[in-house]
Amino acid sequence: MSEDDDILRRRQLFEEFAQRYEQQQELLFFPKPNWTFPHPFVAWAALHDDREACWGPPARTLAELRMYALSWAIRSKVNWEDKINDKEIMEKWRAEAEKQQESLPRPEKLTRRMIDFVLEELPAYARLVDSETGIQAGPFDAIWFSDRLLSDDLVSALRTEALKLEDVPECLKDWHPRSNGQVLDLVHPSLYPVVYGRTHLRDSALVEAPGPDPKWEPARKPGESPAKGSFSHWISPDSAYYWLAKDSLSENHCWLPSDFSVAASGEVSLVSPYINNLHPRKHAGLYTIIQRVVGSFVPLFERVLSQVNGTDRDLLRHGQDDPAPGSGRIERRRIYAHMTGYPWKYIGTQVPCIWGEHAGEVRWPEEFENTEAMHDAINLLPEAQDVYNQVLERSIVPYSLRGKTIQCIIKLANIHLTPEKSEYPGGSWHVEGMLNERIVASGIYYYDEENISESRLAFRVTTTAPPYHQQNDELCAEIVYGMRRHSQPAQDLGSIVTSAGRALAWPNIYQHRVAPFHLLDNTRHGHRKIMAIFLVDPSLDPIPSATTIPPQQIEWVIYAMEEAHQDPLSHISKLPVELLHLICAELEDVEGSRYISRAMAEAIRLDLMDERKAFAHTREKEFRWSFDMCEH
Known part of the structure; x- marks a missing residue:
């Protein structure tokens, strides 16, 4: 050449x-x-x-992670914060750390400066x-x-x-x-x-899934866009990150x-x-x-x-x-x-x-x-x-x-x-x-x-x-x-x-x-x-x-009604027990009810678990994405 x-x-x-x-x-x-x-x-x-x-x-760097590991090994010892004031113990720890490096390949060794830095940092941890x-x-x-x-x-x-x-x-x-x-x-x-679209707020309104303008986000004036970089902006369609936010948000639970x-x-x-x-x-x-x-x-x-x-x-x-x-x-x-x-x-x-x-x-x-x-x-x-x-x-x-x-x-x-x-x-x-x-x-x-x-x-x-x-x-x-x-x-x-x-x-x-x-x-x-x-x-x-x-557990409602039935000052106490049981049974079958039976709650839990399992699988790229070392 x-x-x-x-x-x-x-x-x-x-x-x-x-x-x-x-x-x-x-x-x-x-x-x-x-x-x-x-x-x-x-x-x-x-x-x-x-x-x-x-x-x-x-x-x-791996070197820094190894320094953390050495520091943690020392700080896992009993009364380490007192022992660092003993020069003899500190020298012993230094010698032990240096001895451990002898059998390691050169790139994996902690140098004397690294070991010294870890030991010098210990008083800062102690403080x-x-x-x-x-x-x-x-x-x-x-x-x-x-x-x-x-x-x-x-x-x-x-x-x-x-x-x-x-x-x-x-x-x-x-x-x-x-x-x-x-x-x-x-x-x-x-x-x-x-459960979005099913769970009720105290004013009986349904809780909506997060979106471009969820009801539980801060109120904005008509036509006003969310502040750039805010949570609302991040999940709005005009955000460059919208698709990722949407994938990271559950639309159900x-x-x-x-x-x-x-x-x-x-x-x-x-x-x-x-x-x-x-x-x-x-x-x-x-x-x-x-x-x-x-x-x-x-x-x-x-x-x-x-x-x-x-x-x-x-x-x-x-x-x-x-x-x-x-x-x-x-x-x-x-x-x-x-x-x-x-x-x-x-x-x-x-x-x-x-x-x-x-x-x-x-x-x-x-x-x-x-x-x-x-x-x-x-x-x-x-x-x-x-x-x-x-x-x-x-x-x-x-x-x-x-x-x-x-x-x-x-x-x-x-x-x-x-x-x-x-x-x-x-x-x-x-x-x-x-x-x-x-x-x-x-x-x-x-x-x-x-x-x-x-x-x-x-x-x-x-x-x-x-x-x-x-x-x-x-x-x-x-x-x-x-x-x-x-x-x-x-x-x-x-x-x-x-x-x-x-x-x-x-x-x-x-x-x-x-x-x-x-x-x-x-x-x-x-x-x-x-x-x-x-x-x-x-x-x-x-x-x-x-x-x-409010609580969604129908058992809690039944418990409250049974308590009220035992209270002589409550109007519910005047109801026959059989009628009380009929009322409780009917609560589960009312369309749009804010209450959920145990069986339904367990079914919802399985849906939630399946959704999050699928989410964890599909979003694994975000947690462990590939390092390519190359531009195209």
């Missing part, structure tokens, strides 16, 4: 890269919906002209520990937990009151459909949900939250007259407990929202001088490109290319005799910053729920194992709800367990495409980010043990999965019991709730 041909080829490479970078920037800065918090169904969108943009969290509640950071950003969030008396009361929901005849126990008789629902939002008022002190009180599927008279004691538990979770949720508010508020900033948000642990470099006859062009701040050149030759595995030779050819690998740079503190922008009315969806469920069914196979990767519910964070309290092995909750997240350095450089992307051509950019974020007494909260943009567990003693029964709280996005207008929708 002549010198002129070589210059021409390099010029073409530069032009291709510069053009691709400009196209990426156009997508990265396409107006993102201006919601405060990231939602799993808004993290990915297809724009006009077959262009794609992703507002998911930025991809992390985040709340001595009163025990709240501290978990395995990854915005995951928080505590092993002493609830007092012993509150936990005891929760166990006692929840046991009353279990203490019913076997024929009345609500084993979750398709759970192999292992999951017992005590309170579940899929039973008696909002929505879980029904209850409204809770959060005082300045953090104390929580129920605003709604009831919690769906939990009778307020029969279970008044549990109502009091749930309010206290929700109140205890307020500081957990505030920490979750504060960290996603800081890390992901501007989700993509690869073209700025500072490192991409949430990636401040890894050293990045200002990247320039230059060709003869062209000015130097600034093309971003990125992790350096492993080959040491930004637009040089692509290297292929076939070029190398073996893996070791390939690793030896690497000129640059990701490296940690020289010193700790307050990246943890900068990832948090405080957000308070005090003084707000929040909407929470409550769930209580048990997993029961028997000698005949001694193992729980684990769950699937999922996020909670659909776009209708706008769930922004999830919280779980594990209030009881017996005779089961250790169980974990694992997390992963779909990220934006990593900022690869040149087209087709698959080796670089694989070594730096663990992603190959056409792979799905979902990165594992670690896992956490879910032992009894642990409270846990995380953002709903993270997918989660229950790991398998089994009986310790196969001759005895075992169980695990949880209370879950799904937080509706508090930065958006409220969705239909138990405040605006």
